[in-house]
Amino acid sequence: MTVTATSKGHAMAAETLPATMRAAVYRGVNDVRVETIPTPQIGPGEVLVRVHSCGICGTDLKKIHTGSHSAPRIFGHETSGTIVRTGPGVEGFTIGDRVMVFHHIPCRQCYYCRKKTFAQCPVYKKVGCTAGFEPSGGGFAEYVRVMDWIVRSGGLVKIPDEVPFEQAAFVEPVNTCLKAIHNLDLAPDETVLVIGQGPIGILLAALAARTGAKVLTSDLYPERHAVAATYGLNHPLDAARENIVEAARRESEGRGADAVILAVGGNALIRTAMDAARPGGRILLFAQTQHGEAVIDPAAVCMDEKTLLGSYSASVEIQEEGARLVFEGYRNGFDLTKLISHRFPLEKAVEAIEVASNPTAKSMKIFIQPGLEV
Structure with missing residues (x-):
């Protein structure tokens, strides 16, 4: 068992992780299955996050319904959770930190970054989070591996203690x-x-x-x-x-x-x-x-x-502004959890995707929460 100091200075023991986990795996057009797969292993500079909440985004649905991406993959990129493992060389984060995750972070040096068109940066187009298979976000799973350049370059954001995971999951869409x-x-x-x-x-x-x-x-x-x-x-x-x-x-x-x-x-x-x-x-x-x-x-x-x-995707230039809006907003009248109409456990991820794919007057934001009781 590993013992790590948390950001508050208290010792926290690293929990024993299961060798396998559950995940909603995309297997082809309109084919998502909840399966048991290996729990991700992390390398130097990386962290492993236990997923609390992940919103279903329209881009996730587009990929599932059009077959624009090869299978198998695990989608989901509006992710918040708790760090349960840190790799060698990780600085500024430790086991027990509550975080939200950006799955894209630009290089900040290329032509597109210099022109502040960050979503067109070749590095930004790479996905830096995976629960297994080709990196595709990975939030529709129990655990997600966050790669080194995401951790190192500001793509991992700590959540204030008083802000719930659900609110924090809105940082990326906001x-x-x-x-x-x-x-x-x-x-x-x-x-x-x-x-x-x-x-x-x-x-x-x-x-x-x-x-x-x-x-x-x-x-x-x-x-x-x-x-x-x-x-x-x-x-x-x-x-x-x-x-x-x-x-x-x-x-x-x-x-x-x-x-x-x-x-x-x-x-x-x-x-x-x-x-x-x-x-x-x-x-x-x-x-x-x-x-x-x-x-x-x-x-x-x-x-x-x-x-x-x-306008497409996020901008690293306004990352602090956006996070501040979400975190301070929870206390000041910008409670985004009111947008959530449905919460599904991971075992019902297929049903969650079906609801999100067929919006009605009463359906708004759909969340998958692995820890939710079935």
Whole structure:
């Protein structure tokens, strides 16, 4: 048995780990199975984290349903948990630390990093967390191995004692949303339309509102608007009953929204988003992560001078800001656990993925929690 000093100076014995663990293993298109696999071994500079909570992200679902990635893999990257092993050379972290994990961290030196386009960095594109097989996040498992460059370069973030694991698991998605809001460069006198009020749409809208801008939220379901209202979003548009383009103009003195954020996957609403923006406005695509063709109005870009832009993944440049928003927010009215509609034990991960893949009015953020009772 190994004895290690914790960050608070108390001795903590390293727990005896099982040789095997349970994990939700992707075996092919629409084929995920809960299996027993070896518990990951770690090397120098690495840590092993016992997973407490992992959110299901839309990108996880895309990979599962499209077969864009080879099998077998273990997905899940919105991960929080407790360090149970540290490899030789690890500094600043010890057994017992509560942490959340970024699965991508850039090199900070290449051309893309110098241009602050971190998600395009070749090192960033490598995944630095695995529960086994090809590194793919690994959060849908009991334990996840965090590789050396993630640990060394700031991808492992300590969770304050008073912040629950569920709140901390939102650090990565909040970073991605905050990056998008920074890209829009909103001003207090502007009107923003956020199309889609799932958990990501609500995060985007709530962060946009922090700039002082007027934020309109659009969704088909009143239940989702009710959740959004708990975050101070009080300009709901009923997409099931009203024309969103006309409503955006009505709420902006006839001009159209200064900025429109499309937080719904697929391409069907891109033209709607463009039409809802004023001349000279900005349209940000957030959830369009599959390559393909889409219909846009080129004259809206040229003659109407509308700007079409995108935002993808997290930014290391705002990592501290995003983490602070999540950690301090739990105490100051930004409780993100209210977005969680379903919590599933790992043994029911297939059911969790099914619920997340078929959203309803009452489903929001879906979490897998290995320690939850079956």
